[in-house]
Amino acid sequence: MDRAKIEAGVRLILEGVGEDPDREGLLKTPERVAKMYEEVFAGLVEDPAEHFETTFDEHHEEMVLVRDIPFYSMCEHHLVPFFGVAHVAYVPAADGRICGLSKLARLVDAFAKRPQVQERLTSQIADTLMEQLHPRGVIVVLEAEHLCMSMRGVKKPGTRTTTSAVRGALERNQTTRAEALSLIFARRD
Numbered sequence: 263m264d265r266a267k268i269e270a271g272v273r274l275i276l277e278g279v280g281e282d283p284d285r286e287g288l289l290k291t292p293e294r295v296a297k298m299y300e301e302v303f304a305g306l307v308e309d310p311a312e313h314f315e316t317t318f319d320e321h322h323e324e325m326v327l328v329r330d331i332p333f334y335s336m337c338e339h340h341l342v343p344f345f346g347v348a349h350v351a352y353v354p355a356a357d358g359r360i361c362g363l364s365k366l367a368r369l370v371d372a373f374a375k376r377p378q379v380q381e382r383l384t385s386q387i388a389d390t391l392m393e394q395l396h397p398r399g400v401i402v403v404l405e406a407e408h409l410c411m412s413m414r415g416v417k418k419p420g421t422r423t424t425t426s427a428v429r430g431a432l433e434r435n436q437t438t439r440a441e442a443l444s445l446i447f448a449r450r451d
């Protein structure tokens with residue numbers, strides 16, 4: 263990532279809004295923001311497939327669901343955060359492999375840490391899981407609040423957007439899909 267370019271851009275934004283980028287409190291702001299962007303856009307320089315180098319041959323053919331994976335992403339239209347939880351479930355194939363549970367959360371992060379729209383983030387997680395594990399099916403559900411809808415524009419704080427991506431057997435088999443959805447949306451208390 264080109265830190266100098268980000269810093270120059272932030273300085274221009276500060277000037278653009280009528281601030282003085284040379285006043286004490288703002289002196290290090292371009293540098294801080296550049297460091298922050300390196301962190302929140304780290305997914306741009308990461309290959310999500312790398313998280314699936316280690317998998318296990320477990321012959322488990324029932325559904326695996328990791329629910330409530332917190333994520334933070336950046337809306338590509340306004341460059342403000344959208345954030346919430348991801349639920350990722352897959353059904354391993356008969357001759358298929360399972361992955362470490364943490365890898366599902368790493369996969370979510372790899373795609374969340376980019377300029378995104380929620381729909382694409384959801385599909386990318388599902389498609390990569392299909393490619394890497396060749397499972398019978400995958401379902402990914404994301405629930406998120408978009409700050410571009412809360413703090414500005416239409417100003418509707420508290421709205422949550424739910425997106426889903428269903429692949430493979432879960433797409434075809436209504437009973438398995440219903441089971442996944444009832445586990446995902448089961449009451450938490």
Ligand SMILES: Nc1nc2c(ncn2[C@@H]2O[C@H](COP(=O)(O)OP(=O)(O)OP(=O)(O)O)[C@@H](O)[C@H]2O)c(=O)[nH]1
Pocket residue numbers: 337338339378379380381408410411415416
């Ligand atoms: N589908 C989709 N839309 C998004 C997402 N994040 C933000 N948006 C929307 O992207 C749209 C951009 O619309 P524009 O009309 O180009 O931009 P705008 O004038 O700033 O729109 P307002 O937010 O309505 O003020 C807005 O309706 C946002 O709510 C997302 O993840 N998915």
Ligand SMILES: [Zn+2]
Pocket residue numbers: 337338339340341342408410411
């Ligand atoms: Zn936005």
